[in-house]
Amino acid sequence: MNIETNNDENISNTSGEDVTEKNKRANNSYAPQFVNVEDNEIVHQKNPPLHLAILVASDSEEVFDVPRYKDEYSVNGLEKAIEKLRCVAYMWQAFTSEQMNRQGFGRRTFRLEECWLEANSNFRCFNYSAGAMLHEIGHCLSLTHSPTGIMSNGYQNFNRAFVSWEPGRRGIAPSEEKGAHWHRFDCIRFRYHPCFRLPNDAIQYKKLIDSPTFYYTQTGVTVKSESGIILVEYWIDNKVKCYKDYSSDYLDEIPNELLISMKDIGRSNIHNKKLKVNIISTNCKCTTIEDLAGFIENRNPEYHRLHGTFYRSYEVGLHGLEVEKHDTQPFSVIFKTAISRIVLYGGTFFNGFKIVFTNGHESKIVHPEGDNKRVLSFYNNDSIAKIYVRASTWIDGMEIELKSGVKSGWCGGYGGELYILSPPAHHQIVGLYGTGKKDHWLDSFGIKYVKKSDGSGVAVENVPASEMNVTHIPNATNKPSYYNVNENHNANAILGNSP
Template sequence: MCTNNQEKGSSGVARSSSLPISPFAPRFLSVQENQWVHQSVLLVFGQVGLPERPCDGMITVHHHLEGYPPTQWPVNCGYFKVLVHLDPGPNRLRFDFTGAKIPCTSSSVVVNFLPLTSSPPLYLAIVLAKDSPGEYECQSDRKQREGNDIRMAKRKLRMAAYLAQAFTGEQMYRNRLGRRCFRLEEEWAEDSLSNKENGVMHSIAKVHVIRSEKTVAEIQNLETARDGAALLDIASAAVDKYFQYFQNLSVNSKRHVAVLMFDAKDDLRIEGLINHSALSNEIGVCGTRSLYTFPSCLEEVVPAFTDCTRIEGNSTSVNETTDLGSFWEAATSAMGNMIEAFISPQPPVQPRELDRINRTFTTKEPYLFKTKSAGLRICLPQEECNWSRVDCLRLRHHPCFRLPTDPVITAGHDNPQIYAIENGMFASASSGIFLVEIYTDDTYRAHLEFTTKIEREVQLLESELREKLPQDCRSKVIKLKIYSAGQGQTIIDDFSATKGAKVQLPNGYGVAYKSSSLGLSDTDGSKPQEVYLHTLTPGRILTSIRVFHSTALDGLEFVYEDSSSQLFGHRGDKNDRKTEISDFSLDTRKGESLLGFSVRAGSWVDGIEILTSLGRRSPLFGNPHGGTSTLIPPRGRSIAGVSGSCAQCVDCFSILYK
């Protein structure tokens, strides 16, 4: 009986008492009492005993609900790592420690699980060839013991997804970004997270099984040719068709799908796939290499990552090396590749070390056969692999990681806009700027983060940016990647080149600056245009803006109080009945003036909205296609004109400000 330092409640789960706490009672280092989490499987890291007297033993975890059987986890040198399956609501967990010549001791903790059902889920899918026999490559003894069919593949993929969830959730917490994590699409089904077959029903991750229109030979030929782009097309086509016809989701619905290409024997970390992931590119693909070494339930996690069974040398993987290593090394490598394909922000900023993912779930590391070296005696957090700070920041604002307390992002996909100033630039986005990455020679050097408060406008000064660089890089060309909370991104290849955005205004009105341009300006017959607004002259008042539009923006006419006007673009073809003319008036009696524009643009300007100083915005003129960008001058500056180019429609647009 574990009554050393706990009293038992009516549920059988221990609750704290006023008795002295035994030094051998489990202590929790990664979770706090009554903490709220948002993931089904939680990683708990803790300690037993005294630092000067490390001990080994076993932790048994009991859940207060009967549907969750007890699980056992090793204690090594006084440390333990446990994976706990949580139920929505409060989870009262008791941790019993038993060791040689040590009385049984217990500690308990309450963890609250709130599923984030309003966030988009990560879908899990297995894509098979149309003639697939439904068996993955497996070593003979493992095949006899557990099988290698679709049923087992679903269990292993599901467990791998929960491990990725536990790892990512812990990384976000360690980076002080809250208990945030992606959620998996779940279904009410018989629980497979325990090897104790008790027929209990739980919400567990759903794995879709999808048949492709390609054959096994076609898929494996592309794999041998290392044609990742073609394999991605096969997976995308199968997934789109399946979700359209069987899940009532349109082809254009944004979803994140993690795909296991069942008949591909390699890991598929090849050109065309290596910089794709489910969370970054909506679909991520990996193969079944070493799938048989994966755990299929919680009880198998530690054995899977400590199994020193040697791999037989008859594998047909196209990437296999001479020394195949052991089961645990294969499981670690494959698990790292799967996390890279399913979760990772792409493209990577820094080299990732996911080939040590085993250390996240175990407290010691076995012998490494591939390098012929001893593993770690104790795996502490500082020796584990991790998401870099920049990776965590990029995940922080992903829609799948949103918390109920996060501000609502209404701007959609909002690319940051760049505004040059005398000694640097402003970056602006309606959804806010949260990250600026600094590069030289296409290599990441440093970053600026805005996590406490997302800034809608960020000033970037060249002197401050260069101070953040290593000494030997401070004279080199600076490249920036700027991220918005609306999942937009803008790349500045040469920070110093923004000084060329200076424009000399006529009639002695001084200097203006040009914003970043929207549209590609590559339409046949495109000609540059610039309009300097008459409002530069004191006393001139802009009263309305007339918009000429059809399926794109044809032109803008700025109308003044004396009925004079200025035209940017053209008024459209008079014989073309599709051209529409829309007027948007400013309330000059209240001092309303032109503030900026919200622009829909791709190769050309699809549509435009007019923004005013009183917070009004016009209807959308044109069509709603293309990415959304907002052009508003930095604080303390006003619009001096517009610039761009025009052919049949406006194919490039920017604002001038001073």
């Protein structure tokens, strides 16, 4: 470790699947194998490490506080601080490895950057230092706050993961560890994090960095990520009520597209409570809709005489801004006839584009000028299949791909998060919308789409035990696991009152 000086909660599986059996199957890929220890270590060293540092002020005496009764004989200098932090870091590794194994993901943990190799209230001090710091390490590794465990306030009992007793309590069993655990959905995120990969992992990771996107349709809200969706979290009143585990050791079993039915979206309005949804993909990217019912209400279907009823996607961009106070103007375009070509303009950011139709008409969007220009021509009735967008506070850059596979080439900058906007299954793109500053750049962007004229749809898979009708679009083979985070195992409390 290069230190620089400058209980497994009780979860109910409401799909009816035995959690123990699920974990056994997950552990099959970790059965004993003949592995060269030296090769194994070399592979492990390729994982990105966790770097620890101690910051020392320029006027520091390079000592840390100790209890008064230890003042006379304790060693509390910088070297001792480094030794203590190194020891705590090894405990973090051991603790995480055990928690991941309990959840069926094998003994995997993060790597530390190493220099090769070199009965009172004290336990509470340990919890509020080592435990709280591990909580912050969790944030560094993509975790959010969880219902229980280290990422809640469980770090206050961190000592119970390592000792069999504490003052006033004898015989601490695993069931009494309380918050001294990683929550199940913490471990799901860890499973796919680059820091936790093992040499014998069966899964082949996609090298994609796209964030999940949302799409409203007649049957509900479709969620998509080409990287693969591993976790869906449902929150009410800032508490996780239910989560769905799509994790698998095999990439072809991880869905790229899910459907949340209108039935469940309607149930989320019970007692006027907002339903927040987090979607996490295999690359640990997370996209959030703060109010799912509000998302739909603001995207009421519109009607066009040529295309009929059409819908609008999740709008990327304008993150962190109060839109009403932002100097930006909306734009909207419907493809009334076939497209001849699209010209994209950009520079440091994405400025705008010009759409030229086969009848000679043109649509100019925001600021169709810039140093970086891309021309995408359409042949043989080709159409837009997907649009790659990098966005955060504004639209940084964009690339358009046609159904024939032809791409425009990247136009604009490379900041922000990557989103891939493509219509839900059995739909097609018929327009674009968003906002932008006149003579400047795009601030936000989305697509408009309609159901294809052949009338095909997406079947919704009913799961009576939880009535949470979130399903795979056909092409995924595994059945998702539903978990209720409440200790009373009340599956119907998912969208009801808090206990």
